[in-house]
Amino acid sequence: MLKPGEHKRNKWLTPYLLLLPWIIGILLFRAYPIVMSFWYSLRDFHPIMGDRGFIGLNNYSWLLFRFPSFWRSVTATLRYVLIGTPMVLAAALFIAFILNFKLKGVNLFRTAYYVPSILGGNVAVSIVWIQLFSANGPVNQILSVIGLQPISWLRSETFAPFTLIFLSAWQFGSVMLIFLAALQNVSQSLYEAASIDGAGKWKQFVSITMPIITPVILFNTVNVLLRHFQEFNAAFLITNRGPNQATDFLNILIYEYAFVRFQFGIASAMTWLFLAAIGLLTLILFLSSKYWVHYSD
Amino acid sequence: MRKAISIVGLLFVLVLSAGVCAASEAGIPNNGEPATIRISWWGGDARHEAIIKALDAYMARYPNITIRHEFGAFAGWMDNMVVQLAGRAEPDIMQVNYAWVHAFGSGTNVFLDLNTVSHILALDEWTPEMLQSMTTADGQLGAVPHGMTGRVIIYNRQMLADHGLTAFPATFDEWIEYGVKVAEGNTPLDQGNNKYAFFPLGPETLDIFLLTILTNSTGKGLEADGKMLHTIDEVEEMFNIFGRFIESNTIPSFEQHEPPFDATNPVWMQGRGGSAHEWVGNIFLSAGNFQENNLDGLGIALLPAVTPGGSQAILQRPSLGHAISKNSAHPEVAAHLLNFLYTDEEALLLIANQLGVPLSRTAAEIAEREGQIQGLQKEGLDLLLAYPGDMGPLFEDPNMRQPRYAIYDAFRSGAINARTAAERYVNEQQAALDAMR
Numbered sequence: 001m002l003k004p005g006e007h008k009r010n011k012w013l014t015p016y017l018l019l020l021p022w023i024i025g026i027l028l029f030r031a032y033p034i035v036m037s038f039w040y041s042l043r044d045f046h047p048i049m050g051d052r053g054f055i056g057l058n059n060y061s062w063l064l065f066r067f068p069s070f071w072r073s074v075t076a077t078l079r080y081v082l083i084g085t086p087m088v089l090a091a092a093l094f095i096a097f098i099l100n101f102k103l104k105g106v107n108l109f110r111t112a113y114y115v116p117s118i119l120g121g122n123v124a125v126s127i128v129w130i131q132l133f134s135a136n137g138p139v140n141q142i143l144s145v146i147g148l149q150p151i152s153w154l155r156s157e158t159f160a161p162f163t164l165i166f167l168s169a170w171q172f173g174s175v176m177l178i179f180l181a182a183l184q185n186v187s188q189s190l191y192e193a194a195s196i197d198g199a200g201k202w203k204q205f206v207s208i209t210m211p212i213i214t215p216v217i218l219f220n221t222v223n224v225l226l227r228h229f230q231e232f233n234a235a236f237l238i239t240n241r242g243p244n245q246a247t248d249f250l251n252i253l254i255y256e257y258a259f260v261r262f263q264f265g266i267a268s269a270m271t272w273l274f275l276a277a278i279g280l281l282t283l284i285l286f287l288s289s290k291y292w293v294h295y296s297d
Numbered sequence: 298m299r300k301a302i303s304i305v306g307l308l309f310v311l312v313l314s315a316g317v318c319a320a321s322e323a324g325i326p327n328n329g330e331p332a333t334i335r336i337s338w339w340g341g342d343a344r345h346e347a348i349i350k351a352l353d354a355y356m357a358r359y360p361n362i363t364i365r366h367e368f369g370a371f372a373g374w375m376d377n378m379v380v381q382l383a384g385r386a387e388p389d390i391m392q393v394n395y396a397w398v399h400a401f402g403s404g405t406n407v408f409l410d411l412n413t414v415s416h417i418l419a420l421d422e423w424t425p426e427m428l429q430s431m432t433t434a435d436g437q438l439g440a441v442p443h444g445m446t447g448r449v450i451i452y453n454r455q456m457l458a459d460h461g462l463t464a465f466p467a468t469f470d471e472w473i474e475y476g477v478k479v480a481e482g483n484t485p486l487d488q489g490n491n492k493y494a495f496f497p498l499g500p501e502t503l504d505i506f507l508l509t510i511l512t513n514s515t516g517k518g519l520e521a522d523g524k525m526l527h528t529i530d531e532v533e534e535m536f537n538i539f540g541r542f543i544e545s546n547t548i549p550s551f552e553q554h555e556p557p558f559d560a561t562n563p564v565w566m567q568g569r570g571g572s573a574h575e576w577v578g579n580i581f582l583s584a585g586n587f588q589e590n591n592l593d594g595l596g597i598a599l600l601p602a603v604t605p606g607g608s609q610a611i612l613q614r615p616s617l618g619h620a621i622s623k624n625s626a627h628p629e630v631a632a633h634l635l636n637f638l639y640t641d642e643e644a645l646l647l648i649a650n651q652l653g654v655p656l657s658r659t660a661a662e663i664a665e666r667e668g669q670i671q672g673l674q675k676e677g678l679d680l681l682l683a684y685p686g687d688m689g690p691l692f693e694d695p696n697m698r699q700p701r702y703a704i705y706d707a708f709r710s711g712a713i714n715a716r717t718a719a720e721r722y723v724n725e726q727q728a729a730l731d732a733m734r
Contacts, residue, residue, distance in 0.1 A: 047383035
């Protein structure tokens with residue numbers, strides 16, 4: 001039998017008790033590693049050899065000023081992100097636009113275009129991609145049919161990043177679905193009114209569709225941008241970080257320093273620089289959004 | 298007289314009790330008291346099954362000991378082990394790689410100095426040289442080696458015969474001359490018809506091939522006491538030789554060499570590679586992929602000499618080893634189990650050749666008697682024993698190796714010349730050595 005005061009106290013406590021497992025989880029598995037990684041970044045730390053002491057910003061300065069591979073990796077990552085992100089968005093929007101029409105068997109097409117995004121960057125997909133883009137693979141055979149020279153897709157510094165970008169663009173399914181949902185929310189009356197005023201399909205797309213779906217474009221851009229920054233599997237499995245470090249993305253370099261060389265200090269410093277770069281780009285994107293994103297209210 | 302009898306009697310009792318004690322140490326582990334120990338290893342299914350059977354045999358013979366085992370594939374094994382070591386949660390006995398003993402073992406509280414359990418673990422099973430290879434800079438025996446391994450040439454007999462040769466080239470000049478003939482008609486991109494006299498299956502192959510050039514032509518190892526032993530001029534010469542292999546298309550050019558970078562590469566599998574440079578210990582891994590296990594189509598040879606009459610030493614290292622954790626609650630039981638695995642006939646017959654070619658005395662004798670080492674592996678092993686060379690403990694350390702891989706790629710792709718490659722090689726290797734201090 002509860003006393004009157006106890007009931008009130010329990011009511012106040014219950015939500016926190018229910019939240020406790022989540023709070024403990026986030027503190028233990030998120031907050032603690034984040035704090036520790038910053039602590040490691042200021043130290044010369046090896047998981048077995050131990051902590052060789054505080055070294056201030058030495059890890060950061062070494063990365064920024066005395067480690068050329070870091071900048072090669074930054075360049076490779078930015079190239080992948082800045083080319084890959086618009087490509088995925090354009091492909092997803094284009095296909096979503098087509099699949100928004102009332103076509104026969106449209107649901108089958110929607111499923112078919114979504115399937116690659118479920119596959120992700122696993123070993124099986126990597127083997128298929130290597131075979132598709134090998135010197136003697138189907139892609140080069142198609143090029144030779146139309147009279148073009150074969151391309152070294154996997155071993156050319158120029159083309160290898162595109163091999164990975166194509167893979168990412170091919171897996172646009174989830175982005176496409178979000179665009180499709182946004183397109184289906186655009187009121188048909190707007191198109192009808194524009195049509196009466198003499199606007200063609202392209203004009204309707206540019207002046208009606210695009211402005212209305214800009215919040216979704218922003219959402220998808222941030223998501224795809226982050227996904228590209230975090231790319232690991234494809235570059236590791238298909239191009240093996242090469243050729244000549246052309247696909248040696250920052251995420252893989254961090255992995256190498258943390259789990260191959262076991263230099264936790266440098267890996268942690270790299271992670272924080274990486275976080276700063278992602279944060280900066282996302283901030284720029286959000287700040288710029290007030291000029292190009294249109295909210296309905 | 299009575300006093301003398303008493304003294305003799307006392308001595309007799311002492312000798313007897315010492316004998317009992319020794320029997321207890323070498324015979325019954327933990328004096329018959331119950332104990333549980335953990336052992337871990339990496340490998341394939343056949344190895345897992347063989348070791349588990351040997352462990353079961355041990356537990357049947359010594360029922361007071363319970364063994365828990367952990368195993369998995371090599372990929373990711375080092376990460377797993379480092380996490381365990383960092384958290385002091387490692388097993389009592391660990392299968393270890395040669396490089397790990399030197400990278401983690403020196404001056405740290407990780408691996409037990411096996412000299413401290415030499416009264417249980419029969420260290421005379423190994424030669425002093427073998428034990429030295431697992432001895433860290435501070436003089437501790439971090440592990441016992443299972444065997445020694447090194448790389449030898451496995452060559453495509455048919456390709457050799459097609460070009461009128463009866464034996465594999467003995468010098469680099471002859472090899473390149475052969476390479477030019479093989480590469481006639483090759484296209485700039487490998488579209489499925491190119492052939493190469495030498496096909497380095499992966500970056501590791503190339504790495505050891507180049508170190509062998511450097512070591513055999515200068516007579517010096519990579520480093521000693523934390524200092525690079527090679528000069529920039531010597532390394533530049535190594536890159537010049539490497540350049541001759543690329544220019545003559547004896548090995549595929551950077552663009553011709555497509556993934557996968559292992560024995561499943563179509564060039565090797567289809568028999569378009571004239572030779573590879575592979576570990577003796579797991580030679581059947583590459584040989585098995587050659588033309589669907591066409592073992593008769595392959596021969597074994599030494600890596601040709603850089604110059605006529607020059608050294609053809611095979612750089613060797615322990616294939617794998619076994620260490621005991623310094624944190625083990627039962628180091629003597631662990632040593633007893635290790636001794637069983639390395640010296641007991643029943644255990645050795647159960648494990649057979651699943652750990653590779655054994656070189657400890659009893660294991661080698663049984664392997665020889667049972668004919669466990671045959672064919673290409675036997676030929677490779679004979680070469681290994683006849684042409685000893687030392688790879689050095691730090692060559693395979695990831696902090697040394699990763700920069701080299703990047704330099705090889707840059708040179709092979711034409712991004713840098715031999716001089717720049719040599720300068721980067723010496724400077725970056727020295728920087729890695731400095732960072733280890």
